[in-house]
Every structure is written in C-alpha cells, then in structure tokens.
Amino acid sequence: MVSISTTSVALFAALLHTISAFVVTGATGGTGASGERPFRLNIVDMAQSGGPAWDLYILATQRFQALDQKEQLSYFQIAGVHGYPQIEWDGVKGTPNPRYPGYANHADIIFLTWHRAYLAAYEQILQQNAIQIANQYPQDTAEQYRDAATTLRIPYWDWASSAAMPDVTTQLNITVRTPNGTQTIVNPLAAYRFHPVPTTNEFPPAGDFPFSQAPNTVRTPQTDFAAQTSAINSRLVSNANSLKDKVYGLLARQTQFAAFATTAYPASMRNGSLDNIEEVHNQIHALVGGDGHMTFTAFSAFDPIFFIHHAQIDRLWAMWSAINPGSYVIPLKNDQGTFAQPTGTVEDINTPLLPFRSQGSEFHTSATVRDMKDFGYSYPEIVNWEVSATELASNVRTAVNRLYQRQTSLARRRSNIRRTTKRRDWYINFQGLRQTTTTFAINFFLEEPPAAPQDWATAPNLIVSQIVLADNSIDKVAPQAISQIPLSFSLELAMASGKLNGTDTDSVTAYLENNLLWTASFLNGDGCEPGALDGLDVSVVDQEVVESARMDQFHSYGKYNLHPELSYKRTESVQSGRGGRPGSRIMSFSGCSAGRGRR
Incomplete structure (x- = not known):
C-alpha cells in the first residue's frame, strides 16, 4: 500500500461512515456542450498510454480496496451488492427468504440495465478516490493529475478481439507514479485481498472452493490460493474464434433487445437464434474463474477483473443500441428474483434497479439508464454527438465489421472481384x-x-x-x-x-x-x-x-x-x-x- 494514502483513506472512511442515501450519478466532469464525454478505454490501450490517467486508475483502485470493509462505499461493500454476504446496502431492505443472496439481476430482462447502474456506481466511487489522490501530487504535476481525475473512467477488456487476459490484470506487482514518486506496488487488478477474510456465515460453501478461507480472490485455483494464469489464457485462446464469431453475430444479426440481452427470453420466440449477450458473458466468467470467484455469481464481483469484463458487456450493448435504437426493455417475468425483488416479478422499463438511487427515495430504472450520457461516459466506437442516428449506426457497423468479422469474410468485403x-x-x-x-x-x-x-x-x-x-x-x-x-x-x-x-x-x-x-x-x-x-x-x-x-x-x-x-x-x-x-x-x-x- 502506498504510504501517502494512509491518512487520507482514514479520513475518507470517516466521511463515508456518515453517508445514508447514495445517489448514483456516475463519474462527473469532462463533458462538453455538444454532448462529448470521456471514453471508457480498452485497458490495453490505456495501460500502454500510461501517464496520469493510468496512475490514478491503479492508485484509486488500490485506495478503494483499502477502505474498511464495514464502510458503505468500500470495495468490499460495493462488490457485496452483487451477491454475498447477503446484507442490506444503503438502507434497501431484502425480501423474506430470497432465492438469490444479492441485489444483482441475472437471467432476466433487466440484466444489462441493472449492471449499467452498478458500473456507474463503481465508476463514481473510483473517481472520488482518484480526486483525493490527485490533490496530493506536487504542485508541478497536480494540475495534470486533477485534470486526469476529472476525465477518469473505467476501462474495458475486449476479449472478443484479444482473448487472453491483459497482462496488467495478472501481474502481481505494477509500477506507477505516486505523489511521492515512482513506486512498485501490489497490483490491485490481479486480486482483491480481504481484510478480514469473510466468515462462513458471510461466504457460505459453494462448489469445491473454500471461499471463506481464501485470503484473496482467485482465478482457476488448484491446490492453493494462486491464480493459474497460463491455464486460463490457454482456455480463452482455444475459445477465441467462437467468442469473436458470437459477438459479431449478436451485433450483426440480432435486432430484438430481449433476444440480445438475456437467457430468460424464451427459445420459442427467438426465430431460431439462441445466442444472447448474457450467455457469452457467462462464458468469460467461467473461463476465467474455473472453480474460483469469477465463476460463482454470488462471489464474482470481488474479483477486480469483473468490472473490466462488465465494461465490455456494457460497451457491446451500447454498440448494439446504436445500431438498433428502437428496441428496448419489454415486460418479462423474472422467475429467479433477487435479495430485494420477489420471485415472479414482471419487470419492465420502470422496474427499480435496486439498490441504486437516482435521488433521495427514488431509484434508477431501465428508463433512466438507457442513455450513457446521463452517466457521463462513452466508448471510442460511439461518438454520438454532432451526428445523426443514421450516421452513428453506419459508423458503428463499420467498427463492428473491422473489429469482429471473420477475416475470410472481411477479405471478400475488401475485394473488388466479387461484389x-x-x-x-x-x-x-x-x-x-x-x-x-x-x-x-x-x-x-x-x-x-x-x-x-x-x-x-x-x-x-x-x-x-x-x-x-x-x-x-x-x-x-x-x-x-x-x-x-x-x-x-x-x-x-x-x-x-x-x-x-x-x-x-x-x-x-x-x-x-x-x-x-x-x-x-x-x-x-x-x-x-x-x-x-x-x-x-x-x-x-x-x-x-x-x-x-x-x-x-x-x-x-x-x-x-x-x-x-x-x-x-x-x-x-x-x-x-x-x-x-x-x-x-x-x-x-x-x-x-x-x-x-x-x-
């Protein structure tokens, strides 16, 4: 842990202890009058560029993770919103005898919209930590770091273009420029280290892995609590062609939101195509997690790669939406339920995305999270300001063809021999x-x-x-x-x-x-x-x-x-x-x- 942060973390934690209702606005700052917004960047590109934004992303993640696990806006509590330890967050009470231990929606029509609100909350808190750190840099660099904090957004991992986990998410140590100079620190993207380790009441048994004994999150564990990075990357690369083809097919062929978004949409209504972004998302969870945290929905959000993976899912949805702007959430029954939502709820565009508040006692809904600009971010492929909807769709289709089309088909497109x-x-x-x-x-x-x-x-x-x-x-x-x-x-x-x-x-x-x-x-x-x-x-x-x-x-x-x-x-x-x-x-x-x- 970088020593300069210790005092500020304690003060920040004391402030968080007084928070009652947390309003999710997303990260703020860096937006323009024409609607331009900071991008969530590919993590590989962001790391290669380095500089203040990368330094702050790493240091803010480290600081976020160091907060007392009892604090409402600590990494532990935010990760716990998704699943275990099955406790109330921000005063949003659970239902009696819930089927699922967390607030997260899965296998239902609001899977994508709930996770967009979740990422916005995570990004907002991460930026707050980054601002605290930026203010500690020496005078000659402080302005650069404050500007970088204003435009800081979480990165995404584009596993459909490059399947192996990015090196910066697996290396045990990482070098960054801190307010006290260049330092090598424990990499906060490789794992979250529990402090303290959860009890069996907080993390009950699941599968074969002893979650209540693990001192840190683990990807594909074997006999210890260490990640098997080489084995994970071998599995990912073996599935790379399928992942790319699946993503291309979803973006190019699927035109109904419900069919695109969730495993819950009935097969009988899909006109022969069973693929959906939620199932592709599931594959990455399991290929990375093995028997470890990422595979189990109730534990997955504790792994830092979860948020980078879900930024990719949000990005693919944003690209799909730019191509299909007229299709969105339809009423559909949720047979699973959540910690706060009864089983059998018919969800629609106005269903509250619990526990994420839009203001006071009101909660975000699929209607309030539909447009990324309301959360202050975009992606490099989606420059949706000062262009028409038709131009935007054309630009995004070009990006999809460039990024995800099979090379044989792409070569035929570029050939003038066969039109x-x-x-x-x-x-x-x-x-x-x-x-x-x-x-x-x-x-x-x-x-x-x-x-x-x-x-x-x-x-x-x-x-x-x-x-x-x-x-x-x-x-x-x-x-x-x-x-x-x-x-x-x-x-x-x-x-x-x-x-x-x-x-x-x-x-x-x-x-x-x-x-x-x-x-x-x-x-x-x-x-x-x-x-x-x-x-x-x-x-x-x-x-x-x-x-x-x-x-x-x-x-x-x-x-x-x-x-x-x-x-x-x-x-x-x-x-x-x-x-x-x-x-x-x-x-x-x-x-x-x-x-x-x-x-």
Missing part, C-alpha cells in the same frame, strides 16, 4: 439446465477429441467449450442455459485442409454426421458426473447469408434451417462411460466418469 456472394453459415443450438452446485463444460469437436479429459479444453480441433454455470440461487433452482455456437470457422479450416469436400448442404451434413463430437467435463479437466446432462438439447441449423461489400453495412441473413438428423436431446440421466450415437444422430457422449471432480 455480391452467397454462403451458408452453420450453428449448433444448445440448451441445457444449469446444475445446482456444479459448473461444467460441453466440449464440441470436429473429429475425435484427445483421449485424456485434461486435454479437451485446449485441443486443436476444439470448436468451443460451452460452459453451463452452477446455479447460485439459495434454493437451487436450475434455470436453463441457451446458446448458439458458430461452426463456420471450424468448417472453413476443414475445407482448407481437404477434410470437407464441399460447402453444399449435403457435403456439410455428411461431414458433421461423422465428425461432430462432444464430451462433458468439469472446469478442472475431470469428466462429468452422471446426471449432469439432464435436459440437454443440441441441434444443428444453417442459415443463408447474402454478403455485402460495404463496410458500413451488415450482410443479409435468411431463415434458419433445422437439421433433425443432426439433433440430440437427453431427458434422462446419462450413465458413466462412453455412449453410442443414437440412430444416425451425431452427438457422442465420451469420457464422462462417475467422479465428482476436485474436492
């Missing part, structure tokens, strides 16, 4: 029940997977590890996970290697029938337990695509065509060992043992 071409994209539609205590992965492959389960997650022929998060509700309700997995990138590789003879429907169907396989495993690499696959429903669909040569336009997408011969549905518990292919169906159950995984 219009048709192709057929292929997908796996996935539905599966979340389990009560166990997070597991369905690993999809083209051709035989490795013999050892520990090699599945990073196999060269892996399409994706589709992760199904453990359910974190207190009464262990198991909501359904839905997702759509792109196959086209893997099929392009098969075509290039000569394993796939053609792109016509018959050729692809025959190839998939013989070569599309899957396995089930825990995140530590062990095979899954019997019964873990109840409710699994896998189908294969294709979709005709008419390509556009213009960078400011998306392709045209046709209807989905279901291939029943490539579909699989399981309604009963699986048995241990290898299962066969039922009839002509392709899905093979491989390597699932009766073992429970690491305890």
Whole structure:
C-alpha cells in the first residue's frame, strides 16, 4: 500500500461512515456542450498510454480496496451488492427468504440495465478516490493529475478481439507514479485481498472452493490460493474464434433487445437464434474463474477483473443500441428474483434497479439508464454527438465489421472481384439446465477429441467449450442455459485442409454426421458426473447469408434451417462411460466418469 494514502483513506472512511442515501450519478466532469464525454478505454490501450490517467486508475483502485470493509462505499461493500454476504446496502431492505443472496439481476430482462447502474456506481466511487489522490501530487504535476481525475473512467477488456487476459490484470506487482514518486506496488487488478477474510456465515460453501478461507480472490485455483494464469489464457485462446464469431453475430444479426440481452427470453420466440449477450458473458466468467470467484455469481464481483469484463458487456450493448435504437426493455417475468425483488416479478422499463438511487427515495430504472450520457461516459466506437442516428449506426457497423468479422469474410468485403456472394453459415443450438452446485463444460469437436479429459479444453480441433454455470440461487433452482455456437470457422479450416469436400448442404451434413463430437467435463479437466446432462438439447441449423461489400453495412441473413438428423436431446440421466450415437444422430457422449471432480 502506498504510504501517502494512509491518512487520507482514514479520513475518507470517516466521511463515508456518515453517508445514508447514495445517489448514483456516475463519474462527473469532462463533458462538453455538444454532448462529448470521456471514453471508457480498452485497458490495453490505456495501460500502454500510461501517464496520469493510468496512475490514478491503479492508485484509486488500490485506495478503494483499502477502505474498511464495514464502510458503505468500500470495495468490499460495493462488490457485496452483487451477491454475498447477503446484507442490506444503503438502507434497501431484502425480501423474506430470497432465492438469490444479492441485489444483482441475472437471467432476466433487466440484466444489462441493472449492471449499467452498478458500473456507474463503481465508476463514481473510483473517481472520488482518484480526486483525493490527485490533490496530493506536487504542485508541478497536480494540475495534470486533477485534470486526469476529472476525465477518469473505467476501462474495458475486449476479449472478443484479444482473448487472453491483459497482462496488467495478472501481474502481481505494477509500477506507477505516486505523489511521492515512482513506486512498485501490489497490483490491485490481479486480486482483491480481504481484510478480514469473510466468515462462513458471510461466504457460505459453494462448489469445491473454500471461499471463506481464501485470503484473496482467485482465478482457476488448484491446490492453493494462486491464480493459474497460463491455464486460463490457454482456455480463452482455444475459445477465441467462437467468442469473436458470437459477438459479431449478436451485433450483426440480432435486432430484438430481449433476444440480445438475456437467457430468460424464451427459445420459442427467438426465430431460431439462441445466442444472447448474457450467455457469452457467462462464458468469460467461467473461463476465467474455473472453480474460483469469477465463476460463482454470488462471489464474482470481488474479483477486480469483473468490472473490466462488465465494461465490455456494457460497451457491446451500447454498440448494439446504436445500431438498433428502437428496441428496448419489454415486460418479462423474472422467475429467479433477487435479495430485494420477489420471485415472479414482471419487470419492465420502470422496474427499480435496486439498490441504486437516482435521488433521495427514488431509484434508477431501465428508463433512466438507457442513455450513457446521463452517466457521463462513452466508448471510442460511439461518438454520438454532432451526428445523426443514421450516421452513428453506419459508423458503428463499420467498427463492428473491422473489429469482429471473420477475416475470410472481411477479405471478400475488401475485394473488388466479387461484389455480391452467397454462403451458408452453420450453428449448433444448445440448451441445457444449469446444475445446482456444479459448473461444467460441453466440449464440441470436429473429429475425435484427445483421449485424456485434461486435454479437451485446449485441443486443436476444439470448436468451443460451452460452459453451463452452477446455479447460485439459495434454493437451487436450475434455470436453463441457451446458446448458439458458430461452426463456420471450424468448417472453413476443414475445407482448407481437404477434410470437407464441399460447402453444399449435403457435403456439410455428411461431414458433421461423422465428425461432430462432444464430451462433458468439469472446469478442472475431470469428466462429468452422471446426471449432469439432464435436459440437454443440441441441434444443428444453417442459415443463408447474402454478403455485402460495404463496410458500413451488415450482410443479409435468411431463415434458419433445422437439421433433425443432426439433433440430440437427453431427458434422462446419462450413465458413466462412453455412449453410442443414437440412430444416425451425431452427438457422442465420451469420457464422462462417475467422479465428482476436485474436492
């Protein structure tokens, strides 16, 4: 801890102790008369630029985390708003016998809007800490640091462009310029260090990891409380193509907010596309967390990478909204509930986003958080001032095509040889029940997977590890996970290697029938337990695509065509060992043992 902060932290904590109602305004300052606002930047770019903004971001995070865990605006209390330790925050009372321990909304229509308000609160408090630090710099640099504090916003991690965790979020120590000169400090982005460690009453058991014994947050723990960074990055990189394709598909093909935003929107109303940003968000949580904090919804916000990850989710939603400004929150029942919201509430645009106050006794709603300008930030791709809505949508489509389109399709756009071409994209539609205590992965492959389960997650022929998060509700309700997995990138590789003879429907169907396989495993690499696959429903669909040569336009997408011969549905518990292919169906159950995984 930087020593100059000790006194100011104590004074700041004393001030926080007197706070009763906290009004969420977001970070303030740096805005212009035409609507211009400071950007939330890519964390890689922000770190490379360095300077006062980066120094303050690191030091403010450190200072935030050092506050007494009993204080209302401490890092511990703000992280705890999301889940455990299941206590009231800012006087907002809980419901009797809640299903979920925190205020956070998941698997419902206000998943995105609740987390936007949450990030705004976090960013606001972080900036307050940064201002306190900026005022301590020597006179010759104080103005630079005060200006940087005014425009400071949280960064995002664009895992869809570069899947591995940024180095600045994993290195144990980091060097910054403090008011007392350049110092190397413990990196506050790598972990949050509890002080004190929560009790079992505050952090009850979940999964296999002893959360009430961990002195700090941990990503993919093994036998100790240290992060397995190399293993995490290997998993992320193995899923990189799928993540990029998923993000591109959501931004380019999905036009309904409810279908884009949440796993709760019924599959029967999605017109064949099961993908949604909440499920993609879930994948990152689990790929990073393993058996640790990020995987478990009720503990995830304690990991500092949570807020960088959620800034990316908010950014993708903001980009989608710029392209689809007319679609927003619709009434939808929340079957899960939260600490403060009863199960079965029908949520709409005016549902309070508890516990975030807009003023006094009034709370933010999806209506009040819709426009980023009301919270004082934007993103580099969304310069939504002094341009029309049409120009903005065109600019954002260009950015999406540049950032997330498959290189083969991008190359065809840039070629003048073929101005219009048709192709057929292929997908796996996935539905599966979340389990009560166990997070597991369905690993999809083209051709035989490795013999050892520990090699599945990073196999060269892996399409994706589709992760199904453990359910974190207190009464262990198991909501359904839905997702759509792109196959086209893997099929392009098969075509290039000569394993796939053609792109016509018959050729692809025959190839998939013989070569599309899957396995089930825990995140530590062990095979899954019997019964873990109840409710699994896998189908294969294709979709005709008419390509556009213009960078400011998306392709045209046709209807989905279901291939029943490539579909699989399981309604009963699986048995241990290898299962066969039922009839002509392709899905093979491989390597699932009766073992429970690491305890």
